[in-house]
Amino acid sequence: MGVFLVHQNLGYALLQLQQWRAAAQALTTAIALQDDFPWSFVHLGDARQALQKPRGAIAAYLRAAQLQPTLPGLIPKLAEALLLSVTLSSEETARSSWTGDDASQDWPTDPQLYLQLGTALLASHQSRAAVQLYRQALQVCPTSDLTTPLTSGLAESLERQSQMQQQITAHQQTLHQTPQDPQAHYRLGMALLQNQEWQAAAIAFTQGLAEHPEYPWWFYSNIWDVLVRQGQLERVIPPLQQLLANTPHTLNPALNLGEALSCQGDLAGAIACYRAASQQQTQQRYPSATPSQWEAVTAPDFLIIGAMRSGTTSLFSALCQHPLIQAPLKKELDFWSWKFDRGVPWYLAHFPPRFAGATSRIGEASPSYLGHWSAAARLQAQFPQMKLIVLLRHPVDRTISHYFHWRRLGWEGRSLEAALNQEMIQLGRQTSSEIQRASGYLGQSLYVDLLQPWLTRFPRDQIRLLPSESFYQTPAHTLAQIYEFLGVPAHDLTCYPNLNPGHYADISALLRQQLTNFFQPSMLDLETLLGQSLGWLPDQNFLGGVDRNI
Template sequence: MEYHLKKLVTHYRKALQIKPDSLAVYEKIAELYYEQGELDKTLEVCQESLQIQADLASAPKVLNKILQTLGFEGEEITAFQNLLQSKLVYESFHLLLSCSEEVKIAADVKTWKDAIVLGYDSQKKNQWNEAITAYMKAIEIEPSLSLSYYELNSIISYCTSLEQNELSRIIASYHQIIQGRLTPPYADVALGDMLTKQGKITEAITAYKTGIDKTIYPNKKYTNKYIDCPKIYNVSFLIIGMGKAGTSSLYHYLCQHPQILPATDKELHFFNKNFDLGLDWYLAHFPPLPVEGGFLTGEATPWYLGSYEVEKKVFQLFPKIKLIAILRNPVKRAISQYYMSLKMMKEHRSLEVAMTSELEILKGVGDPTKVSDKYWQTEKGYLWLGFYFYFLEKWMTLFPREQFLILRSEDLSSQTEKTMKQVYDFLEIADYSLLEYSKVNSGSYSKTSNELHQKLSDFFQPHNQKLEDYLGMKFDWE
């Protein structure tokens, strides 16, 4: 039965290639995914149809059915539908649950939504074991939704207090919950991350490759010709920086291109944190590429640009790789990173105190890229990461200039389609337009005082001038 349904989905996907604006075909595909219990894919198809015609009345009828099945009611359904028109499926879940009124959780959690909200609440209180239990419960209740796996994995990845025996217990329970059930590809990626943390690298590689396979076979990007042809594991491009400059949006837009095959995660941190796990571990996060060409894959870890000796490791393994750096006004970038740290409770100083403290230290440093260990004991690198010239100079001593594409973050925001054409030309793939360019992972915060902003701008002015002279391009940062 399952094979028959997948065959029908493939049939209707082919019909979309002939008539890509057919809402009736989207309706059929959404219904088929719903019958298979693949709720994430159902919602993705509903979102696709809303991109064709942004009218809730034209959305697949199964959308209301699925939301009711998941426990949404009345105004919640309308709110979710509106979010779905402009947001990613995962973001829609996250925003709706984050913005909705707090749910009173009984000891006996009955719906996946209750379990997720309980998990969020436990996270806020740093009750990690309770949060893990809540997300595992959400997976048990509804195993086809990616959201629970994302949240569970984020806790396990960053929770340093987990003992190995406790991690083993979690993995065993996780296996038992998802065994024999229809789960999204990210379920296997999360398992791979847990096994990696446990040091079981061979098993982790298998889990990552299983997640990749689950992505490949139902995806319309992958034709029979792709599936049957000889393939190799390789990485075509890296987005190396800079953090808080639009790398999430850039990578998201790129991954919508029919010739770009996404990695299991946007940020793999291989060259700055996980290099000792080995090349096989790294390559397992990417779909294999046809020997004859036609497809590309890559990742975006925005801290590669400024991380110590990362350029040497990349050159060692991928000397011909294409490198993309997107740079933002370093003052605005620093302030954005500060507020991200504040939100994540990694920063407790005021903006003025944090920036002034770092500014006073960096004023006396000859080579800004060579700060002492003492600097990192008090500072977070908000300003330090804005020394783009010094970082790029190190990369460009190894890689030729033609392997780099340098973008202005401001251009990606204000001239998105034109900027993406630059990216496609650089990667030597066909031009491709999206119906909408929604910003991903953007933040908002209060206005900085003119005095502080000017002080920081004055500090960066000579460094920005060096960058412009070195690259032969204008950034016009005030």
């Protein structure tokens, strides 16, 4: 495991440095040492894709899908590689980087895998990529018993592709009729993006930013990905800079500019932008204060680190209603997980200034931290005194909510039972350290493995762990506990809204019991680890399975 991690981490680091060939070599070595860690294959696919070797990238992504189909971002990566393979193979003059990329012999021959991935591609509206996947599947598995379903999948994909073109036409007409609506630009851009028309999507987003710079475009990471990909950032930055020069007290244009500069690599410019916006936000909340009373934040006081789909948005919103608790420019900064390469000054620029001598507390809430394999170590090395809040939901309910959340986003095309059964099989083959890195529905509910790095690196008196069910059933009591933990006086709220809820039907009693049985050993281990009851086990005051609107 140790040697494997050396090559895996080296490959990932080289990937961040855009040293594609060296990254591919390191990751290939890591896979030779241990071939059941899905992220190794994802990163190898990324390196091959950057090297214009899409067939090799497809082979790597397919292997990752075999190991864990629910990896975040896998379906878009696979779609991109599929379409690039079509583009390159249709060129009259082969590129030098295309030589030696015929990796189709490494593709899995499991037709069920292609059916699942084809369904997922269609669920995320990527019909062009689904067409290519089904065509390749029929070549790889020509004599399978599932040839008929594969052929049907190809026919459906072709029909969906025609429908998508009709949808794009409709969005173009809507934009022509209502150009003042920023959502019209967004919907057109997303339709084009879903159809893998990257350049046209970038143009739609660029026009939306130019015509509606006050809209919160910063919230949509996929927009910035396509603008970077198509080299359009240079077109959106000058208008945003001009707008802020004329109207400096506008938050969303500042956040839009900060994100654009960050994506461009101009971190100094982004930091200046975020600092100015933070100061303006503070001035609006405390109009009687003067800048001479402010102190730059050198470290936040607390983080809510998870878990996803456990009520972190509602909890953070409630905390920020306290007069002595200040929020950053946006709730989820994802710095210690996905944006660590942007540097600590970039991170701190998102926080409001602190009043000199004041007892205010400043924090953020990013559920991505809990399960990220490096977040705890990164945070401990930089801010070892940080206080951590962990909101954990009954693992069965969190798992179900996670699944339906991804269904709403169009990232999941399998049935609930199929998705969970496949992940159960995969988790049965993994070691504890690999489960910790799991990004699936079940893996993110195996809290013992997710908590271990945090409990190892931070003293227990710096961690406050609370069941989500307690927060929703007795919010005032839960907030009182957190106020005491943070060292701020009690504060009464008039209401406790449930934000970012999910809405879905209850699952069958049989499936709930199966999931309860699956999680029971982990729940027992968690209570032993923490030395406290969470009320989740069947013989306790069971709190799970009640609220499906979280």
